[in-house]
Amino acid sequence: MSLPFFRTPKPIESQFSPQAEIVLYQGDVKDFLAEIPNDMVSLIITSPPYNLGKDYENRVSIVTYLKAQTEIIAELFRVLKTEGSICWQVGNFIENGEVYPLDILYYDIFKKLGLHLRNRIIWRFGHGLHASKRFSGRYETILWFTKSDKYIFNLDDIRVPSKYPGKRHFKGAKKGQLSGNPLGKNPSDVWEVVTRDWEEELWDIPNVKANHPEKTGHPCQFPIELVERCVLALTNEDDWVFDPFAGVGSALIAAVMHNRRAMGSDSDKEEGNYSASAEYTDLSL
Numbered sequence: 001m002s003l004p005f006f007r008t009p010k011p012i013e014s015q016f017s018p019q020a021e022i023v024l025y026q027g028d029v030k031d032f033l034a035e036i037p038n039d040m041v042s043l044i045i046t047s048p049p050y051n052l053g054k055d056y057e058n059r060v061s062i063v064t065y066l067k068a069q070t071e072i073i074a075e076l077f078r079v080l081k082t083e084g085s086i087c088w089q090v091g092n093f094i095e096n097g098e099v100y101p102l103d104i105l106y107y108d109i110f111k112k113l114g115l116h117l118r119n120r121i122i123w124r125f126g127h128g129l130h131a132s133k134r135f136s137g138r139y140e141t142i143l144w145f146t147k148s149d150k151y152i153f154n155l156d157d158i159r160v161p162s163k164y165p166g167k168r169h170f171k172g173a174k175k176g177q178l179s180g181n182p183l184g185k186n187p188s189d190v191w192e193v194v195t196r197d198w199e200e201e202l203w204d205i206p207n208v209k210a211n212h213p214e215k216t217g218h219p220c221q222f223p224i225e226l227v228e229r230c231v232l233a234l235t236n237e238d239d240w241v242f243d244p245f246a247g248v249g250s251a252l253i254a255a256v257m258h259n260r261r262a263m264g265s266d267s268d269k270e271e272g273n274y275s276a277s278a279e280y281t282d283l284s285l
């Protein structure tokens with residue numbers, strides 16, 4: 001995927017305004033949501049707190065955690081456009097060594113609002129902590145929901161090279177014609193990254209670790225490439241992309257890189273306070 005050229009720097013507003021291009025709100029997402037009109041956002045993409053007791057969250061019971069998230073998700077639904085999408089990226093909540101898969105727990109919250117699941121994407125990564133009492137966790141998921149049956153899906157903008165790009169039908173009415181789409185193939189619902197493993201139908205998007213070039217002090221950063229695919233597929237230029245738990249702003253960067261409007265909120269003032277050695281996922285071994 002080629003990186004678009006940044007032309008002029010865009011101002012970053014600290015409060016929502018429909019004319020803004022980039023909004024970064026420092027504070028609680030609920031307060032920020034109160035500023036946003038109905039039917040405004042084309043893509044909500046986020047990795048919410050997992051209730052793991054990290055620096056930015058108080059660990060509470062799973063029931064209390066999900067209740068608080070349900071209230072936020074109802075407000076996110078309100079600001080989402082009819083043709084809009086929500087991408088909810090989660091891993092596991094772990095208590096006393098028992099795994100609670102958050103995507104399963106979140107599914108009903110979205111369904112009760114009337115959202116439609118389009119994909120449960122597996123984001124597989126090659127690195128992480130080594131478990132001693134279960135298999136080491138090497139994937140998380142992204143639940144992609146749409147608000148209605150009329151939604152944006154720009155498949156041609158995210159196609160990946162076919163395994164055999166020049167392959168042709170060898171018999172029948174289409175004999176001699178290309179058998180695949182010359183623009184490439186659908187990237188599938190298993191995402192890794194990159195340019196190495198096309199033949200395995202995987203994008204190997206590495207999770208952002210200490211030695212990753214995008215690494216900041218945040219313990220659970222999105223890789224920008226992961227958001228780029230969602231932005232390109234699920235929005236059009238000038239649409240609003242919103243990360244309610246924005247962290248270091250990876251989702252906003254991906255949106256701005258592709259000429260979308262970007263907004264995000266995060267309750268933390270000092271991203272630099274985070275421990276650079278903290279791991280992304282599967283934290284309680």
Ligand SMILES: C[S@@+](CC[C@H](N)C(=O)[O-])C[C@H]1O[C@@H](n2cnc3c(N)ncnc32)[C@H](O)[C@@H]1O
Nearest residue numbers: 028029056221222245246247248250266267268
């Ligand atoms: C899993 S991290 C998201 C990281 C982000 N995807 C990135 O690329 O940096 C969750 C973020 O939610 C923020 N957060 C937690 N509770 C919040 C709240 N009530 N309102 C806004 N942000 C909150 C935390 O400060 C943390 O940065």
